[in-house]
Amino acid sequence: MESKNAKIVTCVAPVNIAVIKYWGKLDEELLIPLNDSLSGTLSTDFMRAKTTIMVSPTLQENKFWLNGKEQSFDNKRLDNCLKEIKRRANQELPILNWKLSICSENNFPTAAGLASSAAGYACLVSALAILYDIEGDISSIARRGSGSACRSMYGGWVHWCKGIKEDGLDSIAKQIAPASHWPEMRVLILVVSDGKKKYGSTEGMKRGVETSELITYRAQYVVPKRIEDISEAIKKRDFNTFAQITMQDSNQMHAICLDTYPPCVYMTNVSHAIAGLVHAYNSYKGSNKVAYTFDAGPNACLYLLEPEVEEFVSIVNYVFPPSDPQGYFQGMPLSMKDI
Ligand code: 2P0
Numbered sequence: 617m618e619s620k621n622a623k624i625v626t627c628v629a630p631v632n633i634a635v636i637k638y639w640g641k642l643d644e645e646l647l648i649p650l651n652d653s654l655s656g657t658l659s660t661d662f663m664r665a666k667t668t669i670m671v672s673p674t675l676q677e678n679k680f681w682l683n684g685k686e687q688s689f690d691n692k693r694l695d696n697c698l699k700e701i702k703r704r705a706n707q708e709l710p711i712l713n714w715k716l717s718i719c720s721e722n723n724f725p726t727a728a729g730l731a732s733s734a735a736g737y738a739c740l741v742s743a744l745a746i747l748y749d750i751e752g753d754i755s756s757i758a759r760r761g762s763g764s765a766c767r768s769m770y771g772g773w774v775h776w777c778k779g780i781k782e783d784g785l786d787s788i789a790k791q792i793a794p795a796s797h798w799p800e801m802r803v804l805i806l807v808v809s810d811g812k813k814k815y816g817s818t819e820g821m822k823r824g825v826e827t828s829e830l831i832t833y834r835a836q837y838v839v840p841k842r843i844e845d846i847s848e849a850i851k852k853r854d855f856n857t858f859a860q861i862t863m864q865d866s867n868q869m870h871a872i873c874l875d876t877y878p879p880c881v882y883m884t885n886v887s888h889a890i891a892g893l894v895h896a897y898n899s900y901k902g903s904n905k906v907a908y909t910f911d912a913g914p915n916a917c918l919y920l921l922e923p924e925v926e927e928f929v930s931i932v933n934y935v936f937p938p939s940d941p942q943g944y945f946q947g948m949p950l951s952m953k954d955i
Contacts, residue, residue, distance in 0.1 A: 633658065640821050666739065772792075829875065863908055
């Protein structure tokens with residue numbers, strides 16, 4: 617909507633679930649990663665961030681609300697995104713000098729290791745790009761808000777290339793295949809805990825870079841081949857290989873977290889029990905039918921194909937009877953999305 621005095625834009629942005637994890641930064645300021653990563657973007661039907669931004673000459677000061685609570689506007693990452701948007705904008709635009717009112721909300725637990733910052737910054741930057749008429753790739757701007765946000769700028773299967781430039785301008789996300797390429801793909805999120813995690817991923821990664829020897833080995837020797845192999849598996853729709861690489865990469869990320877000193881322990885006994893159940897199920901089926909991956913929290917993200925959903929969900933419900941029948945997303949297959 618646009619009026620003479622104010623401009624208002626609302627955007628929604630999806631969550632993405634990495635199968636090759638981003639873990640560690642080369643540049644803390646510009647959020648340039650140590651290694652490439654790859655993810656699937658989910659549909660916005662069940663999990664999404666929504667942001668409305670108003671710019672108006674009548675606003676006296678910048679304001680920012682997240683999930684109904686006012687936040688300080690004195691936020692370096694928000695500031696970095698705004699600065700880069702304004703740098704790329706037409707400098708004659710009168711709105712460049714107007715104040716902003718930003719209102720964001722997530723319809724899923726914030727900061728519980730469910731990629732809330734990825735969807736949040738992807739949404740914020742998309743809305744700002746519309747307001748200030750920015751063209752071209754804006755994933756490198758979203759990256760400056762939260763690294764993984766650059767992957768939520770595209771639908772389907774997305775590769776974030778770490779890039780080689782010091783200014784991070786080539787550290788961008790690219791779609792390698794649309795969601796429609798593998799339409800039977802589903803994601804189940806088993807919420808083990810929706811509480812705020814003990815240590816955020818930013819802190820965990822920083823400590824990892826400072827103290828883990830494994831993290832450099834992974835970035836140099838493991839990830840490049842995994843990116844190649846999983847991209848190939850996605851192109852061929854080879855679920856068995858896709859699942860093996862996904863589970864190995866999640867386990868390696870959490871091995872680095874344990875190699876960090878003091879260690880960052882994100883997975884709980886329940887998380888490990890879910891991983892065990894997936895391996896038992898795959899072994900009973902004779903090949904990989906379900907893949908788990910865990911982010912910086914205890915919740916399990918499971919990739920599986922549609923024909924497997926009903927049987928696997930019934931086993932999950934038998935082994936882990938939901939304490940709250942309305943429990944978040946448990947048993948609800950999420951689709952992927954092209955945006
Ligand atoms: C990922 N995670 O690839 C990995 C796996 C969590 C575990 O990207 O410091 O919130 O804001 O750049 O993007 C979460 O990290 O970290 C994340 P910052 P971000 O999805």
